Amino acid sequence: MQSSAQQVYFLSNGTAITAETLGLSLLAQFPDCQFQTRTIPFIDTLEKAHKVSNEINRGSGNGNNQMPIVICTMGDADLMQIISQSRALMIDPFGEILPRLEKVLSAQHHEPGQSHRTVNPSVYDSRIDAIDYAMVHDDGGKTQNYNEADIILIGVSRSGKTPSCLYLALQFGIKAANYPITEEDMEFEQLPKPIRAFKPQLYGLTTDLNRLVKIRQERRPNSRYSSSKQCRYELKAVEEMYQRHNIRYINTSEMSVEEISARIIRDNGLHRIELP
Amino acid sequence: MQSSAQQVYFLSNGTAITAETLGLSLLAQFPDCQFQTRTIPFIDTLEKAHKVSNEINRGSGNGNNQMPIVICTMGDADLMQIISQSRALMIDPFGEILPRLEKVLSAQHHEPGQSHRTVNPSVYDSRIDAIDYAMVHDDGGKTQNYNEADIILIGVSRSGKTPSCLYLALQFGIKAANYPITEEDMEFEQLPKPIRAFKPQLYGLTTDLNRLVKIRQERRPNSRYSSSKQCRYELKAVEEMYQRHNIRYINTSEMSVEEISARIIRDNGLHRIELP
Numbered sequence: 001m002q003s004s005a006q007q008v009y010f011l012s013n014g015t016a017i018t019a020e021t022l023g024l025s026l027l028a029q030f031p032d033c034q035f036q037t038r039t040i041p042f043i044d045t046l047e048k049a050h051k052v053s054n055e056i057n058r059g060s061g062n063g064n065n066q067m068p069i070v071i072c073t074m075g076d077a078d079l080m081q082i083i084s085q086s087r088a089l090m091i092d093p094f095g096e097i098l099p100r101l102e103k104v105l106s107a108q109h110h111e112p113g114q115s116h117r118t119v120n121p122s123v124y125d126s127r128i129d130a131i132d133y134a135m136v137h138d139d140g141g142k143t144q145n146y147n148e149a150d151i152i153l154i155g156v157s158r159s160g161k162t163p164s165c166l167y168l169a170l171q172f173g174i175k176a177a178n179y180p181i182t183e184e185d186m187e188f189e190q191l192p193k194p195i196r197a198f199k200p201q202l203y204g205l206t207t208d209l210n211r212l213v214k215i216r217q218e219r220r221p222n223s224r225y226s227s228s229k230q231c232r233y234e235l236k237a238v239e240e241m242y243q244r245h246n247i248r249y250i251n252t253s254e255m256s257v258e259e260i261s262a263r264i265i266r267d268n269g270l271h272r273i274e275l276p
Numbered sequence: 277m278q279s280s281a282q283q284v285y286f287l288s289n290g291t292a293i294t295a296e297t298l299g300l301s302l303l304a305q306f307p308d309c310q311f312q313t314r315t316i317p318f319i320d321t322l323e324k325a326h327k328v329s330n331e332i333n334r335g336s337g338n339g340n341n342q343m344p345i346v347i348c349t350m351g352d353a354d355l356m357q358i359i360s361q362s363r364a365l366m367i368d369p370f371g372e373i374l375p376r377l378e379k380v381l382s383a384q385h386h387e388p389g390q391s392h393r394t395v396n397p398s399v400y401d402s403r404i405d406a407i408d409y410a411m412v413h414d415d416g417g418k419t420q421n422y423n424e425a426d427i428i429l430i431g432v433s434r435s436g437k438t439p440s441c442l443y444l445a446l447q448f449g450i451k452a453a454n455y456p457i458t459e460e461d462m463e464f465e466q467l468p469k470p471i472r473a474f475k476p477q478l479y480g481l482t483t484d485l486n487r488l489v490k491i492r493q494e495r496r497p498n499s500r501y502s503s504s505k506q507c508r509y510e511l512k513a514v515e516e517m518y519q520r521h522n523i524r525y526i527n528t529s530e531m532s533v534e535e536i537s538a539r540i541i542r543d544n545g546l547h548r549i550e551l552p
Contacts (some may be wrong), residue, residue, distance in 0.1 A: 006381065015538035018301040023400065024348060025294040027371055033381050041538045067380055073301060097302055104343055104365045105282065105309050125494070127533065131439050138411065163407050166442050217416055218401070226319045257403065257446065262291040262317045 005034040007059050009074040009088070012051060013079055016041035022093060023071040041075075049082040056086040063102055069232045123173070126273050130169035130176070137177035138162055143194035145176060148269070150200045150270055152198055153178040155205035156234040157225075160252040172272035174265070186237035191245055204242040204249030205262055206235060211253045281310040283335050283366070287328060287348040289355055292317035298369060299347040309377040319350075332362040354373040399449070402549050406445035406452070408456035414438055419470035422453060426546055428474055431481035432510045433501075434491045436528040436536060438535055440481070443537045448548035450541070462513035477538055480525030481520040482511060487529045 008027065012020040015258070016039050026034050043049050049065060060068050070088040074080040084090050136142050137161065147153060151168070153161045153176060161178035168174040185192040195202060209232055216226035224230050242249040248267055252260050284303065286295040292315050303311050320327050336344050346364040350356040360366050371530055413420050414427070414437065422428060427444070429437045429452060436456035442451040461468040471478060492502035501504050518525040524543055528536050541548060 015532075015534050017534055018297050022369065023296040025375060026370070028369070029351065029374060030377070030383050033383055040453070041542060055524050062407070069380060075305065089374070089376065090382055093298065093369060093373075094305070096366055096372065097369075098305060100365065100367070101302060101306070101345065104345060105306055107306055107309055124490075128439060128491075130372075131442065134413075135414065135438065162411065163404060163446065166407065167446055170439065170446060171444055173500065215401075228328070256291075256400070258291050258293055263292070266317060 005036040006066055007068040007073075008035050008037045009052075009056060009068060009070045010039040011074070011083060012041055013074050013076050014041065015046045016073070016218065018064060019071050019073040020071075020078065022030065023091075023128055026071070030218070037067060043079060043083070043086070044076075046078065046082065048269060049079045053086040054241050056088050060087040076151075123259065123273050126173040127170060130173045131166070133177070134165045134169040135159060140179045143179070144248040145196045146195065146201070149177045149201050150175045151203055151264060151268055152176070152201045153203055153205055153248075153264075154181055154195065154230075154238075154247070155207075156181055156226040156238050158211070158212060158219070158254075159207045160203055160257070163257045164252075164260045167257045168264065168270075171261065172270075174270055174272055181241065183234065183271065186241065189244070193234055199245065199247070202245075202247050203268060204238070204247050205240070205260070206239055206249055206251050208251065208253040217264070281312040281390070282342055284311050284313045285321055285328075285332060285339055285345040285346045285348075286313065286315040286424055287346060287350070287359060288317055289320045289350050289352050290317065293427060295347050295349040296440065298349075302347070307519070313494045319355060319359070320352075322354065325355045328360055329351055329362040332364050334364040349525050363491050399549050402449040403446060405441070406449045408443045409451040409453070410445040414441065416455045416470070419455070422440075422471065422474045423479070424451060425453045425474070425477050426451045427479055427540060427544055428471060428477045428525070429540075430457055430514075431483075431525075432488070432507075434488060435481040435483045437466070437481055439533045440528075440536045440540065444546075446539065448541065448546070450546055450548055457514050457517065458508075459510065462510065465520070466516070473497065475521065477517065477545060478521075478523050479535070480514070480523050482515055482518070482525055484527065484529040486512060496528065505515070537541070 008023065010016050010023045012019050018275065020039050025127035040052055043052055056068055066090040069091065070083065070086060071091045072080065072083050073094050080092060080095065081245060084092065133148070151174065153164055154214050155161050157180055161180070165178050168176040179190065179192070190196065209228065212231045212235065213226060213228055216231065220226050250260070250263055264270070280414055284299065286292050286299045288295050296315050302517065306428050316328055319328055330413060332344055332346060344364040345367065346359065347367045348356065348359050349357065349370050356368060356371065411423065427450065431437050433456055441452035441454050444452040455468070457468065466472065485504065485543070488507045488511065489502060489504055492507065496502050526536070526539055
């Protein structure tokens with residue numbers, strides 16, 4: 001029954017993405033602690049709120065002398081009221097911050113109980129367009145319509161192009177294509193033909209040798225493709241290509257997809273849509 | 277020089293995703309206000325912090341009598357110190373919440389100045405695997421390996437399958453395939469052959485008639501595919517299929533990709549990885 005991990009709940013009457021994003025960032029400040037997290041979204045009735053509160057109380061009474069932590073973003077005061085009576089360290093960012101915003105905005109926030117979720121159709125359509133674009137223009141699949149691209153990521157196989165393009169599309173509605181630099185492309189002084197006319201949109205990815213070998217080994221173990229020699233050759237060639245043509249690039253080895261994407265946006269001054 | 281939109285900054289020494297996510301949720305509580313938002317990530321030197329602070333001050337002094345709002349998640353006390361001296365309503369969730377967490381955790385959070393970002397390689401690999409899986413198994417592209425799927429989304433063309441699968445993969449490391457239900461599939465009593473053996477993993481999407489017509493019109497205007505008659509037929513047939521085979525489903529019309537994904541996870545009790 002003993003548990004050394006600290007129990008943490010991320011709760012909301014909506015998707016709980018805000019509670020979870022904020023919560024994980026906060027917990028990341030305590031790298032030496034162990035956490036067991038649980039996300040519970042859509043707590044949108046009094047009954048569900050009572051049920052969750054009971055669950056928290058059972059956990060905190062369960063021979064466990066660690067107080068659970070609850071991070072809860074509720075758009076409803078009645079539901080928050082129920083959750084906040086649980087035996088836990090209660091973190092209620094909305095409750096703490098909204099009154100201060102109200103003062104500056106001279107506006108009341110919406111009536112409790114009313115959902116704040118609204119899907120903006122034009123934002124939704126921009127995202128879908130961007131996702132369609134990324135899917136069709138993934139991995140050099142289609143090289144027409146590069147003139148429509150906000151950004152074209154280039155790099156060797158497995159340097160992070162696809163996840164970055166998808167994240168840029170999904171999260172920010174940015175039209176991102178990607179083109180793989182192959183061994184054949186590396187033999188020439190010029191940029192590969194399909195991307196040659198689109199230099200302003202090009203952005204290079206590179207990675208560390210060990211990381212690339214490891215990722216490629218998982219795909220095709222003991223192959224030429226995943227050998228140190230081949231990976232070293234490709235990385236050197238592609239970095240020389242970036243430098244020769246003055247193409248900006250980053251090393252993605254130590255970066256999350258979120259960080260790669262945020263850097264691409266910043267480095268290229270890209271315009272992003274705002275999400276709900 | 278007049279500006280009725282309230283200026284809001286989302287700032288961080290990292291990607292600023294936390295500041296932005298929390299900030300947009302807070303602003304969504306004020307549906308009648310106009311906001312102009314700006315996200316500035318990677319404020320990771322004293323020089324950059326001073327530059328941003330000056331920019332905020334210029335905005336607030338610019339004949340604009342509205343106080344700017346700053347939502348700032350800084351993993352560094354010295355940088356926060358500089359930002360917090362700007363003329364703005366300063367919201368510093370870390371500064372407000374971390375001391376309370378420290379008490380419960382009996383732990384100091386890391387030294388200021390140290391980055392809290394750490395990329396967990398196994399989490400990264402799970403995401404990449406899930407993204408690879410989603411790409412290969414998109415739109416019925418490959419119907420082998422459905423036994424590896426955590427979830428298989430089904431639905432008519434343009435009901436939201438692809439964005440949901442990609443989001444599930446990117447955000448939660450969930451292996452999500454999707455299979456389009458075609459007109460041909462609708463003529464039979466049985467489920468389409470490729471998905472027949474995987475009923476526990478199936479989850480249906482549907483949407484409102486008007487929404488489907490609109491989305492299809494943008495793709496193929498004035499076609500049979502986008503006609504009201506055809507869309508009505510397909511939606512009716514697919515919903516009957518879900519009911520006949522006891523397949524859970526949701527109507528995605530009013531939902532963001534985030535909400536669709538969160539509901540799929542909840543309804544199917546899916547296990548998700550935790551992101552940095």
